[in-house]
Amino acid sequence: MTIPEVTTRRLSLYLRVLTDLQDAGVSTVSSSRIAERCDLNPAQVRKDLSRFGGFGTRGVGYKVPDLRAVIEGILGLDRGRRVIIVGAGNLGNALGDYPGFNRGGFDVVGLFDVLPDKIGQKTRGGRPIHAIDDLVDLIGDRGAAIGIVAVPATSAQEVVDRLVAAGVRAILNFAPSRPRVPEGISIRHVDLSVELESLSFFLSGRVRAG
């Protein structure tokens, strides 16, 4: 069966809620409780989870630690995903030290840049900045790494091409452009201008509150 992307994104939200609940010592949870915290419909939660199997107990709900482990497995967070960041500017530096990127199954293994004067320097967090040419050496042929693109729009396509050539199959793009990737590679865009501009549209007053 083919899973829609929206579902995988919500799984990630559910996981966060479950982690919180587990930390709080809660043992079972209902779909409506999860839904509430994620601002969703309870049926949505159940349908999402049931795509992967029947993890709940009728009349009771879901066992928090079990469901948490299941979702971690589904998302592949038990496999130590390596993360590579290209672009050691302000944003790249911030992402390199971002807690969420160095926890929960992720490990930022290197920061790269194309600018010669940055190479050999260290990031604010003390990580060495590598030359992008050393990409292949560092990630080797083990593949299954995630590439983060935090360079200006003008060099985004080039960086994406290099990442793909180095065997990276999943890319998170922060550059304000839409680089192309070959079939079979997944690219996702975090477009800060789009977010800001669509909020501006909302302020203009023509819309339903989004």
Added chain:
Amino acid sequence: MTIPEVTTRRLSLYLRVLTDLQDAGVSTVSSSRIAERCDLNPAQVRKDLSRFGGFGTRGVGYKVPDLRAVIEGILGLDRGRRVIIVGAGNLGNALGDYPGFNRGGFDVVGLFDVLPDKIGQKTRGGRPIHAIDDLVDLIGDRGAAIGIVAVPATSAQEVVDRLVAAGVRAILNFAPSRPRVPEGISIRHVDLSVELESLSFFLSGRVRAG
């Protein structure tokens, strides 16, 4: 007529393409050319634009400078939106200096923090860090500002509440949580963990390439 949010987000993409084309000296453009650059269907582009009026000429296409100006107007980018960033950590600092946030009708008017030892300090870009209590004084009652939340999940709700109390009606949240807002306030979430985790799911191989 009520405009879906996806449409406003695409308008932002179209605007970027049009700006590029104008800089390149191109005078007219067809829907298929815009669509190509945004990885969309041409009919999608035409339908989006036609929601706001008939800006094109049959047999010819759209006049680049005219359409650009129209979209800027629709998005309200001709009104100098003031942006407030709360959270002077790595991410807040990076966002404060992000070119896209200080261009195209946006102006970062202040960086705030809740931590007492940060207040009075300067950001890496040389901006002063204000106490969040001074929020109301700084943005006054002119309203129509956009608030950016770049604090840990634990204080996100509190910060959102303060922003709303200060008259902010549009919020961009980078914290890994889903703070609640009253009716009429727009909040959008940029959730880096969700992005990364859904890419991890893709690498697990169960999905269509997204």
Added chain:
DNA sequence: ATTTGTGAACGCATTCACAGCT
């Protein structure tokens, strides 16, 4: 009594296809 799992109904965005202009 409570909550899951799911087929059916619904709503909505995307895409098609063609009439209408230039």
Added chain:
DNA sequence: AGCTGTGAATGCGTTCACAAAT
């Protein structure tokens, strides 16, 4: 001939509603 504008068709995710299970 070429391209826009748009009603109709399609596709798909969301929500409803209820049978099934404890």
